[in-house]
Amino acid sequence: GEDVEQSLFLSVREGDSSVINCTYTDSSSTYLYWYKQEPGAGLQLLTYIFSNMDMKQDQRLTVLLNKKDKHLSLRIADTQTGDSAIYFCAESPANQAGTALIFGKGTTLSVSS
Amino acid sequence: AAGVIQSPRHLIKEKRETATLKCYPIPRHDTVYWYQQGPGQDPQFLISFYEKMQSDKGSIPDRFSAQQFSDYHSELNMSSLELGDSALYFCASSLGAGQTGGNEKLFFGSGTQLSVL
Numbered sequence: 001g002e003d004v005e006q007s008l009f010l011s012v013r014e015g016d017s018s019v020i021n022c023t024y025t026d027s028s029s030t031y032l033y034w035y036k037q038e039p040g041a042g043l044q045l046l047t048y049i050f051s052n053m054d055m056k057q058d059q060r061l062t063v064l065l066n067k068k069d070k071h072l073s074l075r076i077a078d079t080q081t082g083d084s085a086i087y088f089c090a091e092s093p094a095n096q097a098g099t100a101l102i103f104g105k106g107t108t109l110s111v112s113s
Numbered sequence: 114a115a116g117v118i119q120s121p122r123h124l125i126k127e128k129r130e131t132a133t134l135k136c137y138p139i140p141r142h143d144t145v146y147w148y149q150q151g152p153g154q155d156p157q158f159l160i161s162f163y164e165k166m167q168s169d170k171g172s173i174p175d176r177f178s179a180q181q182f183s184d185y186h187s188e189l190n191m192s193s194l195e196l197g198d199s200a201l202y203f204c205a206s207s208l209g210a211g212q213t214g215g216n217e218k219l220f221f222g223s224g225t226q227l228s229v230l
Contacts, residue, residue, distance in 0.1 A: 033218075042117075042203055042221040043156065088155060100146060100158035100169050101219055 004104035006089055011110045018076040020107045022089030025070060029091040032065065033101065034074045037086045046074070046087075076109075084111045115140055117206050117222035125228045126194050134189040134225045138206030144168070145187040146219060147179060148203040156203060162187060163209050191227075199229045 004024045012018045024032065030051050035043040049056045049063045049072070056063045062075040076083055086108050090101040118137040126132050138145050144163045148156035149172075158171035162181035173179070176194075181187045185206075191198060205219040 035221075042223045043205075043219075045218055045220060048218060100161055100171055102158070103155045105155045 004089055004091055004102055006087075006104040006107045008105065009108050009110070011112065012079050014079060014081055014111055014113045016079055018074075018079045018083070018109055018111075020074045020076075020087050020089075020109065022072040022074075022104055023070055024072065024089070024091045024102075024104075026091055026093040026102075027067070027070065029093050031092050032063075032072050033090040033092070034061075034063065034072075035088040035090060035103075037088065037106070039085075043088065079109075079111050081111045081113055084109055117204055117220055119202075119204050119222035119225050121225060122223065123226045123228075125230065127230050128194060128196060130194050130229075132191045132194060132227060134191070134202055134204075134227075136187045136189070136204030136206075136222060138185050138187070138204075139220055142206035142208050142220075143185060144207045144209045145181055145185070146205040146207075147173075147187070147189050148205065148221075150201045150203060150224070152200075159189070194229045196229050199227060201226050 006022045031048050033048040034046045036046050037043050047058050047061050049065050054065050060077045064073045086106040088106045089104040120135045146161040147159040150156045159173040160179050161169045165181045177191050179189045201224045203221050203224045205221045207219050
C-alpha cells in the first residue's frame, strides 16, 4: 500500500536553511505536496510539485523531487521562528477527483533564535 | 478570500452519544474530504465526496456516516461515540480533477476538536 515517510524532528537556528525530507512509495502520484500545521490550527498548503518536474522554487521555499528514488525535499531558506511548525509531505496516488491525499507522519521543525 | 468553514470549533460529548460535524467548502469547490487527526498523529483519511457522490473511502468506522448536500456542504455523523474518537476532525475541499487536471490541492478548515468523555 501507499506509505509516506518523513523524519520526525528537525532543529535549526534562525537564519539557517532547513531541509525536510520525505520518501513516498506510489510512483503513480501525479502531484506531491507540502503542508504546514501550526499548533491548534488546520493544515496550510505550502507548495506542490508536478511529478514531471524536478525542482520548484517559491520565494524561500525550494522543492526538489527525485522521481527515480521517490524522494521529495522541502528547503526553507533563512528559516525564521515563525516557521516553527509541523510539516507534512503528501502524495496523491490516483489521478481522479475525490481521491485522498496520503500524508506522512509529519516533521516537527523547531527554530531557535 | 473565503476558506473552508467547519462547525462547531469544539465539541464535547459523552460515550455512546452522537455528534454531527459540518463543513462548508470554498465556493465553487465540488469535492470535500474528511480527515481525523489524533494527538501527535498525521491526518487519517476518512471519506470524500465529489459532486455529492462518495468518491473515496478510507478508515471510516461503520458508526460514522457522511454526505454531501446539493449546496456542496458536507456533514459527518458520528454515532455511539467512543473515547478513541476524541480527535481533531478536518474537512478539506478542492476543485475536482475535471477542472484542475488532477491537481488535488486540498484546502483545509481549522478543524473541529471533538472530546469524548
